[in-house]
Amino acid sequence: MADTLQFDLVSPERKLASVQAREVQIPGADGDLTAMADHAPTITTLRPGVLRVVHGGGSDDYVVSGGFAEITAKGVSVLAEKAMPSAEVTQDVYDAMVADARTALDKAKETFKNEPGPVDDAAKLLSDMVAMGGHIGLTARS
Structure with missing residues (x-):
């Protein structure tokens, strides 16, 4: 689908997510941002916060303590220092x-x-x- 992008979230402990998303809300060190399909290429550091992924089945929230997010026109890859589903x-x-x-x-x-x-x-x-x-x-x- 043209209105989605690939989202991957990994931490040193485990791979937490790999889904087609409509948007990814990122707690960037220089401010929060939302990545969507065809986003301009960006690399940002993360601050502690809640990363939200909106996809066809709803949304998922993850707590991240820091790390990096790479945003391209086709996807978002997040390498978090520490990350876990907010429910955990x-x-x-x-x-x-x-x-x-x-x-x-x-x-x-x-x-x-x-x-x-x-x-x-x-x-x-x-x-x-x-x-x-x-x-x-x-x-x-x-």
Whole structure:
């Protein structure tokens, strides 16, 4: 079908999806974007967020923690650092993800005392992780 594109999502642990999609909503590091058939070629990094795939059978949501998306006129390939169907993200799994982001922020603050860039990046990662929880109905525990 001319109005669909091939979508593939893989993480180091497993291949999560390979479907014909009408659109793919991507949490890009520089802003959210939606890829559809005949999209201009683009490569973007991912931020923690919810990646949504709309296809003939409905839609599927995946939680991604980072990685890359390559968009071509015929398809979208996503290589995620960590990814899972949003239904698999329990409170415990989410809490561990937030704790990892907090640890990364603490380490950046300790390592880069007078270099705001890496600390800001780690703080943004934590902020994106907390916001992602809100999108899937989970709240970070303190």
